[in-house]
Amino acid sequence: MKEIKIFSPATVANVACGFDVLGFCLDTIGDEMVIRKTEKKGITITKIEGYDLPFEAENNVAGVSALAMYNDLQPDCGFEIEIYKHIKPGSGIGSSSASAVGSVFGINELLGKPLDKTKLTFYAMKGEALASKCEHADNLAPAIFGGFTLVKSVNPLLVLELPTPLDLYATLIHPQIEVKTSEARAILPKEIPLSNAITQWANVGSLVHALHTSDYDLIKESLHDVVIEPYRKQLIPHFDEVKNSVLEVGALGCAISGSGPSIFALSKGETTAKAVQSAMQNVYSKTDIKFETYVSKINVQGIRVI
Numbered sequence: 001m002k003e004i005k006i007f008s009p010a011t012v013a014n015v016a017c018g019f020d021v022l023g024f025c026l027d028t029i030g031d032e033m034v035i036r037k038t039e040k041k042g043i044t045i046t047k048i049e050g051y052d053l054p055f056e057a058e059n060n061v062a063g064v065s066a067l068a069m070y071n072d073l074q075p076d077c078g079f080e081i082e083i084y085k086h087i088k089p090g091s092g093i094g095s096s097s098a099s100a101v102g103s104v105f106g107i108n109e110l111l112g113k114p115l116d117k118t119k120l121t122f123y124a125m126k127g128e129a130l131a132s133k134c135e136h137a138d139n140l141a142p143a144i145f146g147g148f149t150l151v152k153s154v155n156p157l158l159v160l161e162l163p164t165p166l167d168l169y170a171t172l173i174h175p176q177i178e179v180k181t182s183e184a185r186a187i188l189p190k191e192i193p194l195s196n197a198i199t200q201w202a203n204v205g206s207l208v209h210a211l212h213t214s215d216y217d218l219i220k221e222s223l224h225d226v227v228i229e230p231y232r233k234q235l236i237p238h239f240d241e242v243k244n245s246v247l248e249v250g251a252l253g254c255a256i257s258g259s260g261p262s263i264f265a266l267s268k269g270e271t272t273a274k275a276v277q278s279a280m281q282n283v284y285s286k287t288d289i290k291f292e293t294y295v296s297k298i299n300v301q302g303i304r305v306i
Ligand SMILES: Nc1ncnc2c1ncn2[C@@H]1O[C@H](COP(=O)(O)OP(=O)(O)O)[C@@H](O)[C@H]1O
Pocket: 053, 054, 059, 060, 061, 062, 083, 088, 089, 090, 091, 092, 093, 094, 095, 096, 097, 099, 100, 130, 131, 132, 179, 180, 181, 182, 258, 259
């Protein structure tokens, strides 16, 4: 095989209480990428459509993760990368992650799959670090493994795959403003009160248990973030209004998606997820801010060849 086309999905990191450790994978929202073997050695980005992003491999997350893997594996060929970007950079649904994951997944397929999913996540982290100025894998892991994931540690990298309750749907609103992950990280406090830490780790533990037992009531009890949301919600216009209105129509929970500005809600069943979508639209349609909304099943497959 000389060439491969892939769908690299958008993802929701943090999932309210799990800053930098929890994430899940979205269906239908994502980038497309073509990866091609070349005789000429090295990594070259030959096409980027959708958004204005750097072509130099060392300045593009797709190039950085590909180079990290390429330099270690030293194959006797090179690779060209085409990026068809549908996920707006700085959207909070893993735009940089989709690119970082897409290049290493594609190259791995073309080389006959020498690397496992954890190793692919490891190399993708090198690219993600370019965008967010730190190595976190909470978008990368669900993009590669699919479903819900928990990153137990990044060094050594240990990813745990969590089960996805069958009737769980995500609804998202993406206000068309850019929040850079690096900037949304810079405003966070370096230390947190012990009482907040206790609440937060109790919520992470109970959310993981709720996913294992498909306990929707417990998912609802667990989807709270007392550590990060109070700081970051200032960057997202009408966050509290959106949250209150979606909870009123039956969402299990609602929080900032990744570093924002996207906001996500989880619901039991598609009907509620669609009512949540209308509630989100109602809030933002009263403002001047352009926005997009999505309803998505949880994508249990993750990145795939198309
Ligand atoms: N292939 C790429 N895809 C998305 N962003 C990229 C890419 N390469 C470099 N970047 C840079 O990464 C930043 C966006 O990443 P980030 O702030 O983490 O957004 P997101 O939350 O959507 O992942 C932007 O500054 C963008 O220019």
